[in-house]
Amino acid sequence: MQNKFFCLLFLTPFILISQININGIVVDKNSGQALPFATIKTNNSSYALSSVKGEFSIRCNTYPTQLTVSYLGYQNETILITTKNSERIEIRLNPKEENLALVKLNSLENTAIDIISKTIRRKNKNNPKKLQSGYSYKTYNKLKITEDNQALLNIIDTSKVDIEHLFNKAHSFLSEKVSLHQYKKNNSEKETVLATRMTGFQKPVYNILGIKIQSNSLYDEDYTIFNNQYISPLSKRGHRNYYYKILDTTKTKKPAYIILFQPRKSKDFASLEGVLHIDMETLAIQKAIIELRGELNVTATHNFKYFDEIKNWFPTQQEITIRPGNGRQKVSLFGGQISVGRIGSNKKHFSGANDFLISTTDIFDIELDTKQNVKQNQPAIQIASKASNRSESFWNQYRTSAITEKDLNSFQVVDSIVKAQNIERKINVIQSFNIGYYPISFFNFDLTYPIKYNNYEGLRIGLGGLTNSKFSKRFRLEGYYVYGFKDSKSKYGAGGGFLLNKNTSSWLNVNYTDDIKEVGSFLYLTDRRVYSLFEPRLVNIDFYYKHRTWSTILQQQLLPRLISETQFSVSNINQTGRYQFTKDDKQYSSYKLAEATIALRWSPFSKFLKTPNHYKEIHDGYPKITAQYTQGLKGVFDSDFSYYKIGLKAEYIINRINESKTSFLFEADIADGDIPLTHLYHAYPNAPTKETILQRFSVAGRRTFETMYFGEFFSSKLATLQIKHRIKPVKITSWFKPELVFITRYAIGDIHYPTNHQGVNFSSLQHGYQESGFEINKLFAGFGLSFAYRYGAYHLPQFEDNISGKFTFYLKL
Incomplete structure (x- = not known):
């Protein structure tokens, strides 16, 4: 998991512009009522809009400067600002009877809705992705964090990543990026990063290059700001979510309506608002200003140019700024709400606010309606092999804004800080830790091995x-050794791998394992590196079998969205208890199995970044679908049984802007043939077989049936569905934000030939199993409480036997 503050540091290219801010408010002269989204211009072409409350902040280079304020239905007002004024100025406009024959307005709101409706209907005729067979363009991005970075430090707790030292000692942070963008109709857009550099880092931080700052298009159903999606003002759902009003018209060569959009419902988190300049003739977007206003103020702008060859508008520049806000609404960045808190009083905060993050994207070398070599199954972003080693002459060729002497000094200052603080090492540790490793030199220690507990061992x-790439980029060695104090036995494994193809991350591995496994557990090969710091089910498991296994595994990422693992294994199985498998009047407590397995995981809506060495998932799209087939091969290496197993799993998660989340997990498994209980299925039970509720009090799992007892059910056919709905966290204090999650789980199954399994007692799930409950998470240090109730066909006679009460544990790294 990426640290949110770390993401905010390195988003994508920004530029610092201007030093002088003029702050004020625009009101009706007679009533004193604030005028939202009035147009404010300076004599040097700076441009701003007042907020919903009529407040504005506009930049200028020097004093004196002239401000011209206009608002539909009011007389223009021009004032001269000669010196800096610490107090905000108040501009009072006189209403007037205006001849709006050009617009032909009877009702500003109704006419605006009519214009927006027509604009939405014409989207396909104005959207470059629908209008053209293909196009390409290049971009130069520049990112800058200004000297006023104490406000930025208040955004989020930085204790987990010791990177705040960089802000305390450096005057600014700077990064640059040059990219080639290509689009082919009916295919996704491809970005090739031609050059990238970040102050302090010799190599790019690839996770950061995958962050989507803002949408390239205003014609999609959703609009993205910092990886978070909002309903676009030109969405088909726009009328239900936004209020529209005509503010003004332009009298340029291509006249346009200036239309305000605001959220219809007031919420405790910020929603999109702003203005659209809509071409009167084509109803295409000429310019857009989109804002999120709250504890943070985020402003996104889009500028377009009219191209005669396509008779339409195409983007030429984009910008996003972040500054401290003065509202109570939360602003959603990176999929969650980030708050800067209250920095002083509203008045002081407003008058002293400066941009501390500014990002510009300049678009050039535009080639329209051309053929592009873009394939369907390709990464969304690809890093050129020499992107991080470009010469200064290369940068000068593409820079659309100059690098100042102070910028160059920033590179040197931050370089020394990053080196002194060993920040690159810390980033490497964080990224490795999130997948379960701790790197030391050429070796990554596996964090799943140091300490565990279960009822058998x-x-x-x-x-x-x-080993990692410091040892070798083509070879790797792996191994482990563990000891169980209760069974007084050692277990171990060893193996190695060889890289067959770097482009597809194809590894051929050979492993030997002498260990134990839980009876009835089913592991998807493609999920082997899903890491959890704490695995609560392990504490209560006592039904295991021993195995000594040789395996050969081929791992491949066939396509960005499709990974596969193919395995052939031979195992010698022995029981730890009294279980015996009966076949043809013969009883087996030990047997040999040979298996061939293929597993696929498909993420059709995820987006990937292709680095010079491998793929990285930069957008977690759902659903994710996993399938696995296993064939037991009788007679191969003296294997005893023939059977097959099929597993299918689908996961879907809905993340909402208000921090609520709904997740669905469906899994279906089937097995047939001469297959022992050790290799059948359970539904991940997590209730210890103890007498009282307090004795069963343990730790809840992530996908487990909390009221189902260990060893109670086994199946050869099994289907489960788990639904979780988390409401938005309840903020009691800045550090105490408990989360309430409602949970429902279902399971249904059956077992073939139950009399073949001797020495243990269990039931089938043919009547359907149901439980529901809730969790209250993050009450203290990641711990919470879980309660569940078992009902339906398998409801037990004693009421207390149907109840589960447990701890939950969610550690957020």
Whole structure:
């Protein structure tokens, strides 16, 4: 998981512009009522709009400067500002009877809705992605964090990443990026990063290059700001979510309506608002200003140019600024709400606010309606092999804004700080830790081995890991050793791998394992590196089998959205208990199995970044679908049984702007043939077989049935559905924000030939199993409480036997 503050540091290219801010408010002269989205211009062409409350902030280079304020239905007002004024100025406009014959307005709101409706209907005729067969353009991006960075430090707790030192000691942060963008109709857009550099880092931080700052298009159903999606003002759902009003018209060569849009419902989190300049003739977007106003103020602008060859408008420049706000609404960045808190009083805060993050994207070398070599199954972003090693002459060729002497000094200052603070090392540790490793030199220690506990082994301690690219880019070695204190047995594994193809991340691995596994557990090969710091089910498991396994595995990322693992294994199985498998009047407590397995995981709506060495998922799209087929091969290496197993899993998550979330997890499994209980299925039970509720009090799992007892059910056919709905966290204090999650789980299944399994007692799930409950998470240090109730066909006679009460544990890294 990416640290949000770390993401905010390196978003994508920004530029610092201007030093003088003029702050004020625009009101009706007679009533004193604030005039929202009035147009304010300076004599040097700076441009701003007043907020919903009539407030504005506009930049100028020097004093004196002339401000011209206009608002539909009011007389223009021009004032001269000669010196800096610490108090905000008040501009009072006189109403007038205006001849609006050009616009032919009877009702400003009704006419605006009519114009927006027509604009939405004409989207396909104005959207470059629908209008043209293909196009390409280049962009130069520049990112800058200004000297006023204390406000930025208040955005989020930085204790987890020691990177705030960079802000305390450096005057600014700077990064640059040059990209080639290509689009082919009916295919996704491709970005090739031709050059990139960040102060202090010799190599690019690839996760940051995948962050989407703002949407390239205003014609899509959703608009993105900092990886968070909002309903676009030109969405088909726009009328239900926005209020529209005509503010003004332009009298340029291509006249346009200036239309205000504001959210219809007031919420405790910021929503999009702003103005659209809509071409009167084509109803295409000429310019857009989009804002999120709250504890942070985020302003996104889009500028377009009319191209005669396509008889339409195409974007030429985009910009986003972030500054401290003066409202109570939260602003959503990176999928969550980020608050800067209250920095002083509203008045002081408003008058002293400066941009501390500014990003500009200049678009040039535009080639319209051309053929482009863009394929369907390709990464959304690809990094050129020499992108991080470009010469100064290359940068000068593409820079659309100059690098100042102070900018160049910033590179040197931050370089020394990053080196002194060893920040690159810390970033590497964080990224490795999130997938379960801790890197030391050429070796990554596996964090799943050091300490565990279960009812069979008792305390299980060990050590393991694998070599990394510092050891070799084509070879890797891995291994582990563990010891169980209750069973007094050692377990171990060893293996190695060889890189067959760098482009598809194809590795051929050979492994040997002497260990134990839970009876009835089913592991998807493509999920092997899903890491959890704490695995609560392990504490209560006591039904295991022993295995000694040789395996050969081929890992491949066939396409960005499709990964596969193919495995052939031979295992010698022995029981830890009294279980025996009966076949043809013969009982087996030990047997040999040979299996061939293929697993696929498909993420059709995820987006990927292709680095010089591998793929990185930059947008977690849903659903994610995993499938696996296993064939037991009787007679191969003296294997005893023939059977097959099929598994299918689908996960879908809905993340909402108000921090609520709904997730669905469906899994269906089937097995047939001569297959022992060890290799059948359970539904991930997590209730210890103890007498009282308090004795069963343990830790809840992430996908487990909390009221289902261990060993109670086994299946050869099994389907489960789990639904979770998390409401937005309840903010009690700045650090105490508990989360309430409602949970429902269903399971149905059956087992073939139950009499073949001797020595254990269990039931099938043919009548359907149901439980529901709730969690109250993050009450203290990641801990919370879980309660669940079992009902339906498998409801137990004693009421208390149907109840589960447990701790939950969610550690957010």
